[in-house]
Amino acid sequence: MEGEQRLVHLVNQATVFFRRRFDRVVAAESGGDLLTGRNIWVLRYVRDHDGEDVFQKDLETAFKIRRSTISRTVELMEQKQLLVREAVNGDARLKRLRLTPKAERVLAAVSMHVTRMDREIRDAFQPEEYATLMQLLEKLCAVLEGAEPEQGKE
Numbered sequence: 001m002e003g004e005q006r007l008v009h010l011v012n013q014a015t016v017f018f019r020r021r022f023d024r025v026v027a028a029e030s031g032g033d034l035l036t037g038r039n040i041w042v043l044r045y046v047r048d049h050d051g052e053d054v055f056q057k058d059l060e061t062a063f064k065i066r067r068s069t070i071s072r073t074v075e076l077m078e079q080k081q082l083l084v085r086e087a088v089n090g091d092a093r094l095k096r097l098r099l100t101p102k103a104e105r106v107l108a109a110v111s112m113h114v115t116r117m118d119r120e121i122r123d124a125f126q127p128e129e130y131a132t133l134m135q136l137l138e139k140l141c142a143v144l145e146g147a148e149p150e151q152g153k154e
Contacts, residue, residue, distance in 0.1 A: 011140070021117065029109040038063075039077060040110050042070075043103050046083070053088065053096040064145070082106070 022037040045062055046054050059070045074097065077083040082103040085095035099107075122130055 025113040026110055030106050043107050046097050046099050047107060055096060
């Protein structure tokens with residue numbers, strides 16, 4: 001396998017393995033609600049911005065995903081009684097997002113497992129290797145986020 005194809009393959013493979021493992025943890029802790037890792041990141045974002053008004057638009061921006069995708073995600077999370085939308089004083093069109101007690105319980109359980117998974121990954125590397133890995137992943141994300149294929153090339 002050539003270098004550039006190998007890079008794409010390895011990044012994809014690592015992503016698949018990570019997401020699969022994370023989704024298993026989430027599924028085990030969500031009591032059969034069929035939550036995904038993305039659901040947990042949304043809940044964490046809302047929790048981490050406690051005391052602030054969080055709207056769907058904030059989630060679109062934070063996770064760099066389409067409006068339709070986050071709209072479906074929030075809708076399903078409402079149905080699963082993990083999020084509620086509350087009207088904002090002065091503008092009935094705006095709905096801030098709030099966590100439910102059920103979401104808080106799920107987040108607490110998943111957080112324990114995420115901490116354990118993070119520790120396991122860190123332990124597989126020397127401290128300087130882990131620091132380098134983090135720097136390289138951040139750089140890769142920045143490159144990919146800004147990468148748009150040129151016309152006629154791909």
